[in-house]
Amino acid sequence: MLLHQDGSKPIYVQIAEWLENEIIAETFKSDEKVYSQYQLAEMFTINPATAAKGLNMLVDEQILYKKRGLGMFVTKNAKKAILKKRKSETLTGLIHELVLEAKRLEVEEKDLLQMVQAVIRGEEEQK
Template identity: 40%
Template sequence: MRPTLDDKRPIFQQIREMIEDEIVDGRLLEESQAPSTNQLVAYYKINPATVLKGLNELVDAGILYKKRGVGMFVAKGAKATLLNERKQVFQEDYVARMLQEANRLGLSVDDVQQMIDSMKKRGDAK
């Protein structure tokens, strides 16, 4: 779990994103139990309804599922679903913008690829 939450974004979104990050990073495996509402409430000292809103968004998206009386668990295929969503967002938010700026600068795709390769060699991108 993140040590703190920030004040710039809704807390329920941060809770949702934190659990998504743990799934993507492999800290929460498919079919494993997600942190409980009570754990998150106690750790962050926040309202249970706020935590539930974030968790329920993950349930609605098919990332988590509820076992009555036991808690919430990571659904099968959750990691693949999240990775696919994030790749799409990455392409739209970063790659498309990068290519637009490259076009403005008169750079070819090969020029951009050379820049990426150079950054990788320097260790700036891992």
């Protein structure tokens, strides 16, 4: 993964999202140890404090838990929690933007739904 250092999203958030993606992909499963702040710092060439901030963000969200002296581990319901969070935050936001743009373009609800269904089915409309 490449970090985007253009300032659009803080690096520690990108680290947290990357770890979430790894949990979703089951690279890390429940109760498995994740990379340390120093390993993440070396992998992404960032400050260890920045990596720690990303890890602590996931601890605050109960995606990871700390074992004193051993490191950070994935919680039992981490994958489920990430999926729920992303559905409620990310997808809802994208859908809201899509509906607003459709209204601006005077696209009717039935047409918008057909467009979404076509994308889901993999059909691309050539218009």
